[in-house]
Amino acid sequence: MKMKKLAQLMLCGATALSMAACSSSAPKTTETESTSDKVTVWAWDETFNIKAVEEAKAVYAKENPDVEIEVVTMSQDDIVQKLNTSLSSGKVDGLPNIVLIEDYRIPGYLQSYPDAFEDLTSIVNEEDFMSYKFAVNKIDDKIYGVPFDSGVTGLFYRTDYFEEAGFTAEDMKNITWSEYIEMGKKVKEVTGHDMLTMDPSDLGLIRMMLQSADSWYLAEDGKTVTLADNEVLKKAMETYKDIFNSGFTKQVADWDSFVSAFQNGDVATVPSGCWIASSITKAEDLSGKWAIAEFPRLDDVKDSKNASSIGGGGWYVIKGVPGNEQAIDFLSKTFASNDELMDQLAKDISLVSTLKSAANTETYKEGVPFFSDEPIFENFSKWASEVQPVNYGLHTYTIEDILTEAVQAYVQGGDLDKALDQAQQQAEGAVAY
Template identity: 40%
Template sequence: MDNLARAYLPRIAGLALASVSFLAVTAAEAKEITIWCWDPNFNVAIMKEAGARYTKTHPDVTFNVVDFAKSDVEQKLQTGLASGTADALPDIVLIEDYGAQKYLQSFPGAFAPLSGTVDYSGFAPYKVEVMTIDGQVYGMPFDSGVTGLYYRKDYLEQAGFKPEDMQNLTWDRFIEIGQQVEEKTGKKMMGLDPNDAGLVRIIMQSAGQWYFDKDGKTNVTGNPALKAALDTVGKIMSANIYKPAAGWSDWVGTFTSGDVAAVVTGVWITGTVKAQPDQAGKWGVAPIPKLSIDGATHASNLGGSSWYVLESSAEKAEAIDFLNEIYGKDIDFYQTILLERGAVGSLLAARGGAAYEQADPFFGGEKVWQNFSDWLAKVPSVNYGIFTNEADTAVTAQLPALTQGTPVDDVLKAIDAEVSAQIQ
């Protein structure tokens, strides 16, 4: 007992001292903004950079960027909001776009509206749509998942296709090219994970539709874009121009190992593509293929996230000003995060900066960032709704049926039934 007291008394005293000094610091009006996000090499590093820039001009504001796993951030945010324990929440939190509406609608008043402060006309419209409720805009658009068609110039050349032939494709043409590539080179056209509905989402959004309509109602059976997307994935499967992948890492392996001729995904994959120095100069980037239905475009999005300020935050004013000053205006900041982290932000003006202007020798001197930036402005806006993850699970569950040749309308009905059952 004596030992215990001896061991702990100094610590308790230390704690008391620490809290006193903490109070003293607060009294001196130093503000610390606490931020939760999830990838030490990506958004954590980027937020530290943003914080450092802001502290330069506002020395009284410091930043505490805390990283948890993405699902952990969500879990903690949920618990903190549900328990109403305000001091358990950060000042700024990163939320994935697919889940944003869920938090905004489930916890009204929990997040600070930024419309009025931030000039949203400067951002990609679809990113702003994600965070809008009843005309109020919450959050600061962050990284974009604008999509592109990455293709191996060398394989396609062997099959008789030039880079010009890869522009403005339709999905049917893409599949034809895939068949010829396999015939001539023995390589599959793309990697595909049958348990990942990412490609379905990309194709669907490219035609301006989602699992939910603008009012948040389920939009599955009467959704031409979803039908066409499933149809396309079904054709890719029956044409057998894909290399099956089991999980994310395996899927990444399909193109890093040089086994496939193309990748259709979000711009954030660029860093991984470029991480293979032996493939330098062999890649090109084109807009993704387009559906042949009304409203179809060559632009879409996969993933992405945005920053939100908590209404309960004691440093709310500083947090909003910080986001607006750096993410809303600092073009140079966007050049830095593009160069250092491969992050494509959502501020359209960023494309005027030096980093975006650069031609990339890895892609044979193409100005890939300019292209992505063009496509970014064209991504159709959709309402991700509250239940995107649930709908996605339903689609994934039905993908095997698609492979076995079940008619698309039946698959749509099954998805609709499952979504309805899940969201009641």
């Protein structure tokens, strides 16, 4: 799953996820034959996820020409709504065999509806994929999803701006956020360009900081709210405020203005998930002027690393839908194992796969001219292996709706501890069930 829109990450229905989290009863799946000559797949994003399924469909058809793979394009919001409605009612009529679900939502479904999805342990070898993916798609010893795209982060930066400010590629490696801020001040002073965009309603940057330090809004159980006494969250919010008040940020309010800022050359960096590369490369006139370094780590936080994740998802098979044997076979021979498919998708849609062996393919080792001839797929694959797994739990979006107000209050001069205490109380009430 490529999260092309940060706004989707922030706004894709906290209410809908709460619906999934409120019911602990499993859906009463319809008793049907598991075999069929047709497999239906739901996903969103024609330019990324849908293209990936279509390519997988072509690969599978070479040995399975009699199995029809129907690929349905649907918005993520609609998929979430339809899943919640059907699973809550206990009926799977009208649902697909295979559905793409983003990582932040998966724990809510698996914990609320433990019998709604097929056990895919037999086709997914945990050792073959990036380990952080199994913090969300595995319960006890059972694996329920085939990991798809990586949301591994990087620091995309304009080489010409940084060179003008006196910095080299070596200076960009393994930096902390305080070093990033100092660089930003210099870049702004010398070039006049802002360092990055910031949307006050988007906590994506804080989310990335948290995972870089093996922390989240919830405890390891995925249920207990940990905002008030979360030292990593406090450090992330302090860092966020330092960046916000640095004088080198460009405020944006939506996805289009965010993308325009880096495509037009207004900002020098984009700290984001690997999937943003496809939006950056659309500004073809900037080829060779971008490069990618590791994501900055939090200062003075022991467990913080120069690696994090945002976005990403996996493929899930819904129980009780005719054709599930073929659906599982389709995933087994494509997304769960096929290096050649991963190599082709890297070429076609700039996919950074979570299948480890993809890093050994030809495309992953090649330099990419747009990004200063660096082997970005190989680099992203290495950084993905260092991402620390966290349990996102059931309430990421519900909590972020509340935390956004706390962050804004703090940035505007409020007391940090007071803001988090209030957010803690509100979040505890919101997720209680």
